[in-house]
Amino acid sequence: MSLQSSNFHASDGAAYEVWLGRWSSRLATVFLDFVQFPEFGDLLDVGCGTGALTFAMADRWPTRSVIGVDLAAPFIAYAQSRRTGDRPTFEIGDACALKYGDGRFAGVAAHLVFLFIPKPEVALREMRRVTRSGGTVAAVVWDSRGGLVFQRMLWDTAVAIDANARVARDSLFANPVAIPGGLAGLFQATGLEDVETQSLTIRMDYANFEDYWQPFLGGQGPVGAYFANLAPSLNARIKEAVRDAFARAQGPASERLDELVEQGRRESHEVLEFLGRQSTAPDAISERFPGFDTLRLVHASFVEEQRIQLAEMQAHGDMSPAFVRHCVLTERGARVVGIDPLRLGLA
Numbered sequence: 001m002s003l004q005s006s007n008f009h010a011s012d013g014a015a016y017e018v019w020l021g022r023w024s025s026r027l028a029t030v031f032l033d034f035v036q037f038p039e040f041g042d043l044l045d046v047g048c049g050t051g052a053l054t055f056a057m058a059d060r061w062p063t064r065s066v067i068g069v070d071l072a073a074p075f076i077a078y079a080q081s082r083r084t085g086d087r088p089t090f091e092i093g094d095a096c097a098l099k100y101g102d103g104r105f106a107g108v109a110a111h112l113v114f115l116f117i118p119k120p121e122v123a124l125r126e127m128r129r130v131t132r133s134g135g136t137v138a139a140v141v142w143d144s145r146g147g148l149v150f151q152r153m154l155w156d157t158a159v160a161i162d163a164n165a166r167v168a169r170d171s172l173f174a175n176p177v178a179i180p181g182g183l184a185g186l187f188q189a190t191g192l193e194d195v196e197t198q199s200l201t202i203r204m205d206y207a208n209f210e211d212y213w214q215p216f217l218g219g220q221g222p223v224g225a226y227f228a229n230l231a232p233s234l235n236a237r238i239k240e241a242v243r244d245a246f247a248r249a250q251g252p253a254s255e256r257l258d259e260l261v262e263q264g265r266r267e268s269h270e271v272l273e274f275l276g277r278q279s280t281a282p283d284a285i286s287e288r289f290p291g292f293d294t295l296r297l298v299h300a301s302f303v304e305e306q307r308i309q310l311a312e313m314q315a316h317g318d319m320s321p322a323f324v325r326h327c328v329l330t331e332r333g334a335r336v337v338g339i340d341p342l343r344l345g346l347a
Helices: 013-034 052-060 073-081 120-129 149-161 165-173 182-189 209-218 221-228 232-247 257-277 282-288 300-315 321-325
Strands: 043-046 066-070 089-092 105-111 131-140
Touching (some): 013 052, 013 105, 013 131, 013 221, 043 052, 043 120, 052 105, 066 073, 105 120, 120 131, 120 182, 131 182, 149 165, 149 232
Parallel strands (some): 105 131
């Protein structure tokens, strides 16, 4: 594997699917809603991994030729095993040295791969080369700075225990492509025109802590490589600290995450329903919810959904700015959203 082309540890397609592929499939749908490919012509997915975007393109455009290309043979083999017919096509290939002729494709996309190519500008130039005049080149990366809570919580906790985790963490969160404006800047520097950007959001629904934790140990990507070389005792320490961050909420202690999740959902829905029926006057809220100086929402995916919903309410003038402003993610990995009822309705 060329160091110029990829630094992603990719040895097991099934393990990757459990770790990240299931979320990549969700993102693929949202991504394609944003991308405006020409109506006709072949499509290419560069760095296709286990095929999340490739399959999504083939499903959306069943009469078009769709090709997924990746440098990792195990991922290509896994993607091929998931086909029910002869579509889409999967091929082993190098994003930095695509074998296709100039202008072959109407649309070319890179789905969550640029963070793991040491010289993404080389891959992007290749993507531009194989795209026809008037075609579309598109890419999406994780928002490592402002999002990616499921990894940020893990890495920030690990760094506090093991200084060696910093190298892997910084390779993700300090990557120039991941910073605000980084991807758009890369496109513009490569000479692409009419560059458009948009923030895309998906939910990650984990059944429990083990559903969150175990996929990190599957040996895939930077996190898999990190844990594969970690001493068992250090692994255990990090796991318990991450478990605490995953389940921790201020207030009465509970050893069962499911109970905390249900409590958080119930409280948040009660507040929103109440606000829909009543004035947001602080006295009314305090009277209805005595003792809830802070409502505890402890499930990360639900927290994110709640934050988005509140932002939309504010944007449409349905809620005071203070309501959204005080629904802030805490420093402990977005496990808790604090809603201060005494400040609700205050400008």
